[in-house]
Amino acid sequence: IGRNLRHHNLVSVSDVGLAPDGSPFFVMELLEGTTLSHKLKVPRLHSLREIISIITQVCDALSAAHAFGVMHLDLRPENIFLLDDSRHVRLIDFSHSLFLGDQLPKGYVTGTTGYIAPEALSGDINPGNDIFALGVTMYELLAGRVPFDHYGPLHAVLMANPEPPSYYRADHGVVSSAALDDIVMQALEKKPEKRFQTPTEMKIALLNSRITAS
Numbered sequence: 001i002g003r004n005l006r007h008h009n010l011v012s013v014s015d016v017g018l019a020p021d022g023s024p025f026f027v028m029e030l031l032e033g034t035t036l037s038h039k040l041k042v043p044r045l046h047s048l049r050e051i052i053s054i055i056t057q058v059c060d061a062l063s064a065a066h067a068f069g070v071m072h073l074d075l076r077p078e079n080i081f082l083l084d085d086s087r088h089v090r091l092i093d094f095s096h097s098l099f100l101g102d103q104l105p106k107g108y109v110t111g112t113t114g115y116i117a118p119e120a121l122s123g124d125i126n127p128g129n130d131i132f133a134l135g136v137t138m139y140e141l142l143a144g145r146v147p148f149d150h151y152g153p154l155h156a157v158l159m160a161n162p163e164p165p166s167y168y169r170a171d172h173g174v175v176s177s178a179a180l181d182d183i184v185m186q187a188l189e190k191k192p193e194k195r196f197q198t199p200t201e202m203k204i205a206l207l208n209s210r211i212t213a214s
Contacts, residue, residue, distance in 0.1 A: 007064035009057050011081070011092040031092075033084045037077035040140065048180070051141045052206050054080070054089055058134060059203035061091035066127050066199065069100045073125070075133035076115045077140065098125060114146050118158050118190050128192030131202065135187025135195075142176045143168040147188060158190070179209035 006012070012029040036054065039046070046054075058080060065072055072079075074096035081090040096110045103125050104110060111120065117132035139147045142165035164181035183205050189195045196202040 005065060005068055005070065005094070007061060009061035009089055009091060010064060011090045028092075031081050031083065031090060033082050035078055036080040036082060036137075036141075039082060040077055040144075046141055048176075051138070052209075053087065054082070054141070055134065055138050056203045056206055057089035058091060058137075059199040059206075061089070062130050062134065062199035063203075065091075065094075065097075066100070066130075070094070070097050071100060071125065071127055072097050072130050072133075073120075074111050074115075075130050075137065076112050077137055078112075080137070100127065114148055117192070119192055121158065124192075126192060127198075128195050131187050131192075131195045131199065132189075134199070134202070135184055138187065139165050139184050142166075142180060142184065162188070177209070180206075183209065 011031065013027065018024055058075070062072065062075070072091065072094060074093060075091070079091065079093045081092050082088075083090065098104075098110075104123060106123060108123075109116060109121060110125075111129070111133070115133040115136045117129040119126070120129045136146055136148075139162075145168065147162035148160060164176070165184055166176035166178070166181050169176055183202065186205075187195055187202060196205065
């Protein structure tokens, strides 16, 4: 799948195949920088301006993938790569991805615990799964923690209603806002029809929030 995707916010895969011993391989562009998960370990690293820039670029990456008919299905900080200049983002690792309309065999779940959308736990695979995972990631950037960590992730994505990110701002040092809280919580809606319906819709909401970053 990755070899056919072309966008400046998507990692470029130039070749895939099998080695002489039968092992699968792929050839991708060399990226210099670090993952978002690594940067999350540094306290007070991200300003609101940086957070909005990262999330809007991931929205662009998802829009390109969805337009091609591909769902990522494992969106999380480990799969968001920040290039050395820290201004450009690549979405990486399409190993869990499926084409739109594809479904997993009954009883199978794909993705990473804590980022999997509620409906995906019961086998409903749709583009809204990626919107939910992006909401979890943005929550983590703003609050310094994932929304379901202290509930027990699998139960929580089905039942719990976490506090908005600004609730934790005294602990984390990033001052959120009501507008950003609303965007994150809409992305985390339990029902996919209540979330942003496209990544572009979420990006527009972020750009229209008119946050003045510190």
